[in-house]
Amino acid sequence: MTDGTKHLPWLYAVSRVVLRAWLAWKFKVSVHGVENVPATGGVILASNHASYLDPPLLGVPIKQRDVRYMARDTLFRNPVVSWIFHRIGVVPLSREKGDVGAIKTAIGLLKKGACVCLFPEGTRTTDGHLQPAKGGIGFLIAKAGVPVVPVYIKGSFEAFPKGAKKMVSHPITITYGAPIQPGELMLHDERGKPDFDAIGRLVMDRIARLQPALPASLTASETHPSA
Numbered sequence: 001m002t003d004g005t006k007h008l009p010w011l012y013a014v015s016r017v018v019l020r021a022w023l024a025w026k027f028k029v030s031v032h033g034v035e036n037v038p039a040t041g042g043v044i045l046a047s048n049h050a051s052y053l054d055p056p057l058l059g060v061p062i063k064q065r066d067v068r069y070m071a072r073d074t075l076f077r078n079p080v081v082s083w084i085f086h087r088i089g090v091v092p093l094s095r096e097k098g099d100v101g102a103i104k105t106a107i108g109l110l111k112k113g114a115c116v117c118l119f120p121e122g123t124r125t126t127d128g129h130l131q132p133a134k135g136g137i138g139f140l141i142a143k144a145g146v147p148v149v150p151v152y153i154k155g156s157f158e159a160f161p162k163g164a165k166k167m168v169s170h171p172i173t174i175t176y177g178a179p180i181q182p183g184e185l186m187l188h189d190e191r192g193k194p195d196f197d198a199i200g201r202l203v204m205d206r207i208a209r210l211q212p213a214l215p216a217s218l219t220a221s222e223t224h225p226s227a
Contacts, residue, residue, distance in 0.1 A: 133200030
């Protein structure tokens, strides 16, 4: 588990520049609303997840601060990847075991003022549509008590979907929405206890609202539920 003690800001900065240049060369990327990401203080970036491209796409437009990520622990088995991930501040997460330690680490980082990226769906979509938030996301958000910036990435599914062997050039649009403030995330059930599932649904709804408008010719029966 990394708590950031191995984090090397200079390596993050170099990686960001290299990835930014590569993404600009490989894809036609347009960015909207990046000014919605606060320059200081703890904040969560909550994005849809359609491709392995999503983490760098989400982070490289943000010049004002580093973005910390949570990634499944199996990716750390490669020693080179593990060395890099630890030093750019990636937190390993065991999805199968429900990694309480990683969640606590993320909450600790947020309370110290970090910018942490989360993918509430937990895994990449297989059909390009949004999925419901996984359990635990609402708990993390509630306990962190920081603003949540919803983000929608369009085009990464077409460029490099789950199961694909290679990437294809495809236009990609990244939209950062207005922050959801902590007070709006204080949702409770009928017993007055924190409703973590409702928090997850609220965040997914805000992500869904950032999707480009569907063509008028599409009927409601032809669309896929957001969450």
